[in-house]
Amino acid sequence: MTEETETPAVDLAGIRDAVSVRLPAVSAYLSVLRTATAGLAARLDFTLDQIEDLRIAVDEACAMLLRQAVPGTDLVAEFELTGQEMTVRVEVNTVGVTVPKRDDFAWMVLTALADDVDATSDSPDHMAIVLRKRRGAARPA
Amino acid sequence: MTATAHSRARTHARLLAACRPAHTVIGIHGEIDIATSPALRMRLRNALQWSEDVLILDLSGVSFCDASGLAVLVGIRNRTRQFGITLRLVAPSPRMVDLLRITGLEHGFTIHPTLSSAIASRHRDPVSRPDAPHRGGRGGV
Numbered sequence: 001m002t003e004e005t006e007t008p009a010v011d012l013a014g015i016r017d018a019v020s021v022r023l024p025a026v027s028a029y030l031s032v033l034r035t036a037t038a039g040l041a042a043r044l045d046f047t048l049d050q051i052e053d054l055r056i057a058v059d060e061a062c063a064m065l066l067r068q069a070v071p072g073t074d075l076v077a078e079f080e081l082t083g084q085e086m087t088v089r090v091e092v093n094t095v096g097v098t099v100p101k102r103d104d105f106a107w108m109v110l111t112a113l114a115d116d117v118d119a120t121s122d123s124p125d126h127m128a129i130v131l132r133k134r135r136g137a138a139r140p141a
Numbered sequence: 142m143t144a145t146a147h148s149r150a151r152t153h154a155r156l157l158a159a160c161r162p163a164h165t166v167i168g169i170h171g172e173i174d175i176a177t178s179p180a181l182r183m184r185l186r187n188a189l190q191w192s193e194d195v196l197i198l199d200l201s202g203v204s205f206c207d208a209s210g211l212a213v214l215v216g217i218r219n220r221t222r223q224f225g226i227t228l229r230l231v232a233p234s235p236r237m238v239d240l241l242r243i244t245g246l247e248h249g250f251t252i253h254p255t256l257s258s259a260i261a262s263r264h265r266d267p268v269s270r271p272d273a274p275h276r277g278g279r280g281g282v
Contacts, residue, residue, distance in 0.1 A: 027176035034205070052236055059207045063175045105208035105244050112243040 017043075017081040025069035025092050033077055034059055037088070040079050044086055046135055053113040054086065054133050060110040061090050061117075061129040068094040068127060084135050091128035097121040100129075156184050163194040164260060170202035173210030182213045189217070192226050197259045201232035210237075211244055218249060222269035227251075229259040 021036050023029040037058045041051040062075060069075065069092035080087045100107045100119050111117050114131040121127045154177040155170045167188055173181060189196065198217075203210075214230070221228040230252045233241070241247040251266070253259035 027174065030174050030176055031172060031205075055205075056207055056236075056240075059174060059205075063207065063209060066175065105211050108244050109208045109211075109240055 019079045019081075021077045021079070022074050023077070025066055025071075025073050025075040027063070027066055029075075030059055030062055030066075033062060033075075036077075037079070040081060041086060041133075044081055044084075044135055046086075046133070050133065050135065054088070057110050057113040057117075057131055057133065058088055058090065060106040060113075061088070061131055064100050064104070064106050064110075065090060065092040065094075065127055065129060068092065068096075068098060070095055070125075085132055087130065087132050089128055089130045091126065093125055094121075094127045095125065097124055097127050154181050156181075156188075164197060165192040165195070166197045166199060166256065166260070168199040168202055170204075172205035173203060173213070174205065174207050175209045178209040178213050181210075182216060185213065185217050186220070189220055189224060189226065192221075192224075194265075195227045195229065196221055197229045197231060197256070199231040199256055199259075200234070200237065201256075203234065203237065206234075206237050206240065208240070208244070211240055211246060214250065215246065219269070222266055225268040227264070227266040229253055229262065231256050231259045 019036075019040060021033060023033060034055045037055050038051050041054045046054065058077070062077070065075065073093040075090060075092050078089045102108075110129075110131065113133075115134050116130075116132040118130045119127070120130065154173055156167055165188060167185070169181065171177070185198075196217075198214075200206075218228050220226075228251070230250050232254060233252060238247065238252070241250065251262075251264060253262065
């Protein structure tokens with residue numbers, strides 16, 4: 001799982017390199033998701049610094065969503081790996097939707113460590129954060 | 142399952158406290174995230190009750206810290222300043238220093254590379270509200 005050097009979006013066998021992880025929407029499971037994130041980032045040959053960026057970014061995105069998650073529901077994280085980039089979409093069921101505050105520490109950290117971040121909600125009972133991290137992209141100062 | 146996960150989460154962060162004359166040294170070990178930060182905040186607030194002139198937080202054992210951990214540090218710093226206690230951080234990881242910089246908090250803390258330099262330092266934090274009600278007596282509770 002961690003030894004490949006190049007991972008195209010669709011490999012020669014036609015397998016799409018996408019992974020979904022479904023966990024209880026409870027903070028105690030965040031460490032499990034961080035571990036999964038690091039393992040998947042290693043598949044793309046991200047540097048150790050970039051893997052740590054992703055681990056923290058995914059953690060912050062989930063932390064923001066878990067504040068609003070309906071108890072007893074799940075958090076779903078979808079990872080898509082392409083040759084140079086990982087896209088992570090994390091989503092939860094919510095009661096109502098609150099836009100993340102831009103001066104929130106978690107949001108500041110998330111946007112600094114990921115290359116792109118988007119908070120989206122297609123319905124009032126659903127919230128998602130999509131973040132992207134490119135291999136080799138310099139982190140903005 | 143959930144109950145087990147909760148109790149496991151509590152074991153991820155540990156405190157080791159030692160009292161010296163006028164100095165309290167607390168070593169924090171493990172991962173600080175939204176699962177562990179509430180208990181950490183509570184324990185540190187309790188530690189303030191028996192801290193005297195200087196509170197030293199040794200962060201060298203922290204293997205992960207996110208924005209919720211930064212929020213704990215900011216909360217403790219605000220309280221130490223109210224109480225006239227000097228707060229010193231020891232050996233945060235380079236990544237933790239990064240997060241302090243990203244969130245604009247880096248100048249709000251005194252950071253020492255080693256525990257011995259933190260103990261030897263003679264620098265004192267300013268008291269933010271000298272007229273604030275004291276926490277209940279020096280070394281009390």
